[in-house]
Amino acid sequence: MxxxxxxxxxxxxxxxxxxxxxxxxxxxxxxxxxxxxxxxAIWIDVRTPAEFESGHVSDALNIEYQNLGSAIVSIAPDKNAPINLYCRSGRRSEIARQTLLNMGYTNVINKGAYDMVKKMVTQN
CATH class of the missing domain: 1.20.5 (Single alpha-helices involved in coiled-coils or other helix-helix interfaces)
Incomplete structure (x- = not known):
């Protein structure tokens, strides 16, 4: 036993x-x-052009959050395409995320504040 x-x-x-x-x-x-x-993924910086010019993720597109709904169809016609959003604090990118989700996009991530995204991207 x-x-x-x-x-x-x-x-x-x-x-x-x-x-x-x-x-x-x-x-x-x-x-x-x-x-x-x-x-x-498609990286979209939803800050103003001046903020974007002060620094951004390599290959990121700059589309202000209030214009994203009308611009996204030509950028990502596939509503399942992975899309990463960021802004200064994460607030505008969350508004943009909600806009895209309401339009039927399924793979949208609010990565939050640019300063955090920049650290994350440079570590990779």
């Missing part, structure tokens, strides 16, 4: 150890896939 209990404990430890390893591996793959998806 004690030998069987030791075997069960040992087997459980091995199983849980393998499970953790697999989970960590899947997490690393998921993070890598997420970075690839972000790189393929």
């Amino acid at each position: 004690i030998a069987t209990l030791k075997y069960i404990v040992l087997a459980s430890a091995l199983l849980f150890g393998l499970g953790a390893t697999v989970y960590v591996h899947v997490q690393a793959e998921t993070v890598g896939i997420q970075k690839i998806k972000e790189a393929e």
Whole structure:
């Protein structure tokens, strides 16, 4: 009985150890896939042109949040296209996100404040 209990404990430890390893591996793959998806996404800076000129994410388009609804169809006709939005604080990009969601876009992310986005992009 004690030998069987030791075997069960040992087997459980091995199983849980393998499970953790697999989970960590899947997490690393998921993070890598997420970075690839972000790189393929359309980046839109919804700040003013003056704010955009003071610094922006490489390859980002500058469309002020109040103009995004009329401009997006020519930029992203596919409503499932991944779109990342940012502004100075995240408030305007959230308004823009809601506009796009209301228009039927499904893959829109408010990345928030430019200062945070800039740090995130330079770390990648």
